[in-house]
Amino acid sequence: MSRRKSKTFKTPRRPYQKERLDHELKVVGKYGLRTKREVWRVHYTLAKIRKSARNLLTLEENDPRRIFEGAALLRRLTNLGILDEQKQRLEYVLTLTIDDFLDRRLQTQVYKSGLARSIHHARVLIKQRHISVGSQLVNVPSFMVKIESQKHIGFSSKSPFGGGRPGRLKRKLNVMRGNKNEDQEED
Amino acid sequence: MSKPILFTHCTDQEFNFLEAPSFTKLESSTYSGQKYKFSKDGKFVAIYDPLNLVIVNTQNQKRHSTLKMYHTPYVIEFSPKNNYLITFELYSSKHKKESMGNLAIWDTKSGKELIRIQSYQKEIWPQAIFSQDETLLALLNQSSVAFYNLKCLNIGPIKKKNQKGIRNFDFVQADNELLLYIFSKGGKTVGSTAEIFVYPEFGTPVFSQTLMNSDKMSIYWSFNKRCALLSSSSDIDMTGNRYYGSTNLYWLNRQSNGKFKFQNVGITETIHSFKWNPVKNEFCVIYGSMPAKKILYDDLCEPYFEFGGGSRNDQSWSSDGKFLAFTGFGNLNGGVDIWSMEHYKQIKFLDESFGSQYGWSEDSKFFYIAVVREKLKVDNGYKIFTTFGKLVKHKQFDVLVDARFCPAIKGTFEPVEIDEETIKTANRTYQQEKKKKELNKNNEQNSNLFIPSFKKGRTTQQSSSIGKKERHPMFIKKKKKLKVEQVKKEKGRGRGRGRGRGRGRGRGRGRGRGRGRGRGRGRGRGRGRGRGRGRGRGNGNKNEKEIQKENENNNQKNRQNLNNMSFDGMPNKEFLSYFGNYKQDEIIKMQKENDKKDPQKVIRNLKKKIKEINALKKKKSNKQKLNNAQKTKIKQEPIYKYEIHRLKK
Numbered sequence: 001m002s003r004r005k006s007k008t009f010k011t012p013r014r015p016y017q018k019e020r021l022d023h024e025l026k027v028v029g030k031y032g033l034r035t036k037r038e039v040w041r042v043h044y045t046l047a048k049i050r051k052s053a054r055n056l057l058t059l060e061e062n063d064p065r066r067i068f069e070g071a072a073l074l075r076r077l078t079n080l081g082i083l084d085e086q087k088q089r090l091e092y093v094l095t096l097t098i099d100d101f102l103d104r105r106l107q108t109q110v111y112k113s114g115l116a117r118s119i120h121h122a123r124v125l126i127k128q129r130h131i132s133v134g135s136q137l138v139n140v141p142s143f144m145v146k147i148e149s150q151k152h153i154g155f156s157s158k159s160p161f162g163g164g165r166p167g168r169l170k171r172k173l174n175v176m177r178g179n180k181n182e183d184q185e186e187d
Numbered sequence: 188m189s190k191p192i193l194f195t196h197c198t199d200q201e202f203n204f205l206e207a208p209s210f211t212k213l214e215s216s217t218y219s220g221q222k223y224k225f226s227k228d229g230k231f232v233a234i235y236d237p238l239n240l241v242i243v244n245t246q247n248q249k250r251h252s253t254l255k256m257y258h259t260p261y262v263i264e265f266s267p268k269n270n271y272l273i274t275f276e277l278y279s280s281k282h283k284k285e286s287m288g289n290l291a292i293w294d295t296k297s298g299k300e301l302i303r304i305q306s307y308q309k310e311i312w313p314q315a316i317f318s319q320d321e322t323l324l325a326l327l328n329q330s331s332v333a334f335y336n337l338k339c340l341n342i343g344p345i346k347k348k349n350q351k352g353i354r355n356f357d358f359v360q361a362d363n364e365l366l367l368y369i370f371s372k373g374g375k376t377v378g379s380t381a382e383i384f385v386y387p388e389f390g391t392p393v394f395s396q397t398l399m400n401s402d403k404m405s406i407y408w409s410f411n412k413r414c415a416l417l418s419s420s421s422d423i424d425m426t427g428n429r430y431y432g433s434t435n436l437y438w439l440n441r442q443s444n445g446k447f448k449f450q451n452v453g454i455t456e457t458i459h460s461f462k463w464n465p466v467k468n469e470f471c472v473i474y475g476s477m478p479a480k481k482i483l484y485d486d487l488c489e490p491y492f493e494f495g496g497g498s499r500n501d502q503s504w505s506s507d508g509k510f511l512a513f514t515g516f517g518n519l520n521g522g523v524d525i526w527s528m529e530h531y532k533q534i535k536f537l538d539e540s541f542g543s544q545y546g547w548s549e550d551s552k553f554f555y556i557a558v559v560r561e562k563l564k565v566d567n568g569y570k571i572f573t574t575f576g577k578l579v580k581h582k583q584f585d586v587l588v589d590a591r592f593c594p595a596i597k598g599t600f601e602p603v604e605i606d607e608e609t610i611k612t613a614n615r616t617y618q619q620e621k622k623k624k625e626l627n628k629n630n631e632q633n634s635n636l637f638i639p640s641f642k643k644g645r646t647t648q649q650s651s652s653i654g655k656k657e658r659h660p661m662f663i664k665k666k667k668k669l670k671v672e673q674v675k676k677e678k679g680r681g682r683g684r685g686r687g688r689g690r691g692r693g694r695g696r697g698r699g700r701g702r703g704r705g706r707g708r709g710r711g712r713g714r715g716r717g718r719g720r721g722r723g724r725g726n727g728n729k730n731e732k733e734i735q736k737e738n739e740n741n742n743q744k745n746r747q748n749l750n751n752m753s754f755d756g757m758p759n760k761e762f763l764s765y766f767g768n769y770k771q772d773e774i775i776k777m778q779k780e781n782d783k784k785d786p787q788k789v790i791r792n793l794k795k796k797i798k799e800i801n802a803l804k805k806k807k808s809n810k811q812k813l814n815n816a817q818k819t820k821i822k823q824e825p826i827y828k829y830e831i832h833r834l835k836k
Binding site: 113121 | 378396398399401450451762824825829
């Protein structure tokens with residue numbers, strides 16, 4: 001079975017531009033990202049969406065392809081929470097920014113729903129398998145949260161924060177304390 | 188047998204009862220006092236005179252008993268059956284000297300003090316809660332909640348629930364069980380937990396949740412205690428968006444298990460207020476920046492109704508759940524909207540600009556607004572309105588400490604029945620008044636200005652340009668568009684404002700991402716405002732007017748259709764209406780034939796056709812030439828896609 005592969009990011013054309021470097025660093029800090037690649041990845045997805053929207057806008061208003069694909073594009077974006085419900089037109093698609101996409105990552109949603117102390121803490125919690133969306137455990141900080149599943153983000157039932165058994169270190173300490181008490185009683 | 192409705196107000200020196208509907212003072216019912224508090228029934232009032240707490244029966248307006256106090260109480264509370272009373276005083280040096288406690292519990296009949304306990308925290312109230320039967324008392328310590336039997340308080344606690352760092356607790360009766368809610372704040376790494384237990388079994392919580400970012404979580408129960416709202420607030424907002432910290436709302440629902448289901452309501456903006464309907468399991472939230480959104484959530488925590496209207500920051504429900512009043516006092520301009528919740532229509536708008544206390548009477552016939560000394564030192568007084576907005580009573584004082592209606596248990600008053608017609612007429616009058624106001628506003632603004640005669644006949648929109656210079660129409664130049672018309676007539680090529688992407692060659696000032704900045708070498712990919720010599724789609728040989736008309740018609744239709752359509756629910760008619768008549772017939776034929784056959788086979792055939800079309804598309808992108816037949820095939824792609832979509836349902 002061959003797996004379909006394609007590139008998901010694109011490096012910038014000029015490597016050293018002060019404005020761009022500052023802007024990217026701010027984004028990385030605000031959303032708790034790991035590398036610049038994660039920023040470029042979002043740039044690329046935005047570019048593809050804008051391209052298709054631009055193409056559709058060149059067609060006539062009556063064109064069935066424009067209607068069909070335009071409606072599908074808008075539906076996808078509103079389901080992800082990127083586009084407002086009141087802005088259901090192709091022109092609004094061209095006004096989207098990167099922040100709209102980055103706000104919908106699981107990492108920011110965990111932080112904003114109060115489950116984590118900070119954005120970096122949120123990334124740690126996700127990677128250490130404490131967080132589930134509904135009943136599905138999600139390990140990936142760049143999971144795009146849909147509007148319907150936004151309410152069901154919480155600690156998974158098997159994690160120590162969500163009602164499961166305590167973690168490996170805690171269990172070990174409890175055993176050690178148990179042994180200590182026995183020793184003291186014997187003495 | 189309907190009870191009389193009482194309204195009470197208290198100035199610096201006096202305390203008075205008033206009786207509805209005339210709101211006149213009842214004789215022989217004045218007491219001297221500075222503060223007061225009602226019991227939950229509404230049967231008794233505790234009035235505080237320096238060092239004396241007088242308990243008064245509201246039905247007779249006669250004295251029931253007096254209690255001797257040592258210090259001024261900060262909080263006064265009755266027990267549910269009015270046999271006991273709690274007072275909490277702020278801990279001061281007097282308490283230290285006499286080594287006395289803050290919190291005291293009294294017996295109301297005899298006036299004796301039963302217990303005095305020391306408790307330090309004033310930010311954390313409640314610290315003592317009675318159960319509904321009045322058999323149990325729950326008291327907060329620094330690290331535990333202790334339960335006492337009320338008849339033998341001196342023995343000590345019957346049961347204890349230990350938890351480090353308890354900040355909040357609540358003790359409530361739901362159907363047949365007693366529920367205890369505890370919020371304890373842990374350290375940074377552990378997080379703070381909120382838990383709910385059923386009374387005697389403190390080992391297994393019925394609900395528990397840890398949150399990392401909350402300094403305080405308080406619980407608000409619905410009327411039958413099967414649903415609850417948790418509001419968790421943090422003092423510091425790390426993102427720096429808000430000065431006062433952030434709050435989050437969570438929704439709890441009790442299932443047949445006995446356990447609670449937890450769900451985030453999903454509001455990210457500032458929450459101004461939220462309250463339960465006192466009769467149903469629904470709640471209303473006001474959130475966002477002004478003008479704020481007011482949305483009703485139902486049983487399953489899904490929004491189902493949005494109120495319109497101006498900027499308001501608080502709400503108050505009437506006790507039978509039939510009326511909702513939105514108020515905009517505090518740092519807002521003012522104004523009260525009254526909505527009827529049976530028919531979801533606005534009845535009235537009250538133009539009040541000051542108010543610090545407001546509420547409904549217990550039979551939901553009256554609504555009062557009062558300005559109180561604590562908040563404002565000027566304009567103290569109260570106003571009482573009916574539900575349809577008539578002023579019934581208005582009185583002003585130098586100093587007003589408190590004013591409110593006497594509360595009552597549900598079911599004492601018969602529900603108010605109002606016809607649908609009266610509400611509709613009220614709605615109409617409200618809308619008429621609204622329109623009048625807008626017109627009056629503009630007239631008032633322009634009354635001082637000199638309006639030349641040629642402008643007087645215009646509507647509000649046109650005459651709202653006050654800052655602009657007013658010129659006689661003779662002196663306003665008309666823009667000439669002769670050039671374009673000439674070109675179109677001659678050449679008929681339509682320079683058209685096409686969005687021709689055209690390879691605006693370099694001159695394209697486009698802020699093109701390209702290297703084209705300034706000199707624009709090469710492909711200045713500029714989204715150029717560039718004079719891209721694009722393939723503008725002109726409309727040669729037509730006049731401007733005809734073009735405009737066509738565009739308007741098309742745009743209107745398309746906008747309506749676009750707004751109504753959704754991909755999943757696109758009905759056949761709208762899809763067909765975009766084709767001309769000659770194509771519609773063909774499509775309908777095809778659809779009928781496809782219905783008769785096996786749908787899966789049809790889908791397979793269509794998918795094959797789509798594959799062919801995709802191959803043709805590749806040829807097109809490689810710039811190979813295509814026949815006319817092949818071009819028409821490509822145009823049929825959306826029809827096939829729609830068929831598949833239709834058959835899959």
